[in-house]
Amino acid sequence: MKAASVKSKPRRKPAKAARDHYHHGNLRQALIDAALALVAEGGDAAVTVREAARRAGVSAGAPFRHFPTRAALMTAVAEESMRRFKAEIDRAIAQTSARDPLGRMRAIARAYLRWAMRNPTHFEIHSTQRLFDFDQATALHDDDRAIRAITRETVQAAADAGLLRSNDVALVQLAARALVYGFARMKIDGHFARWNVPEAEAERIGDAVVDLFIAGIAKG
Numbered sequence: 273m274k275a276a277s278v279k280s281k282p283r284r285k286p287a288k289a290a291r292d293h294y295h296h297g298n299l300r301q302a303l304i305d306a307a308l309a310l311v312a313e314g315g316d317a318a319v320t321v322r323e324a325a326r327r328a329g330v331s332a333g334a335p336f337r338h339f340p341t342r343a344a345l346m347t348a349v350a351e352e353s354m355r356r357f358k359a360e361i362d363r364a365i366a367q368t369s370a371r372d373p374l375g376r377m378r379a380i381a382r383a384y385l386r387w388a389m390r391n392p393t394h395f396e397i398h399s400t401q402r403l404f405d406f407d408q409a410t411a412l413h414d415d416d417r418a419i420r421a422i423t424r425e426t427v428q429a430a431a432d433a434g435l436l437r438s439n440d441v442a443l444v445q446l447a448a449r450a451l452v453y454g455f456a457r458m459k460i461d462g463h464f465a466r467w468n469v470p471e472a473e474a475e476r477i478g479d480a481v482v483d484l485f486i487a488g489i490a491k492g
Contacts, residue, residue, distance in 0.1 A: 300338045302328040307349045311393050316403050346404040351411040353394040358415040360387040373430035378486050381452050385478040388456035396460050451485050
């Protein structure tokens with residue numbers, strides 16, 4: 273009589289989610305980075321949670337622990353974009369002196385334009401409320417408030433030093449923001465060709481526009 277063979281129990285594979293987490297370490301950041309790459313390649317319409325998962329090398333279901341909807345992923349993308357934008361402005365500020373508020377204003381404005389023109393799709397995402405859940409983007413609001421605060425402090429310092437033609441700090445700050453935002457939007461919306469602004473010269477001309485603005489608000 274043949275002895276009954278004992279079947280060994282199959283080894284249980286680790287859950288897919290666990291393997292993904294182990295492999296990536298920080299799956300959430302990997303998905304954000306993948307989504308940012310998709311934005312750079314094809315605009316916001318190219319971003320889906322599944323495609324971000326594929327780019328990150330994880331299963332289609334893995335991202336939903338972090339981003340249950342596309343809107344949640346796009347909100348995280350907008351926050352990451354704003355974080356990088358603020359980092360560019362912080363670097364520019366670090367190279368200036370608080371004793372030179374006009375120079376600091378110039379540096380902030382130039383950094384704003386430089387980042388926006390080099391990263392037009394990312395800039396459009398974090399500056400356009402319709403592309404993500406604006407109310408839930410807490411980190412984005414914090415970074416934007418920080419940028420506005422240092423700008424206001426800088427304009428106030430220039431006013432206190434008697435360097436400005438107008439002491440209406442809020443108006444000067446609004447005008448400065450309108451200038452850089454408007455120039456950045458001209459780049460994003462493809463208006464430069466109509467204004468004879470060659471792409472290769474956009475940053476230089478942007479700097480010149482900023483210099484003209486500073487000269488216009490400063491006392492002679």
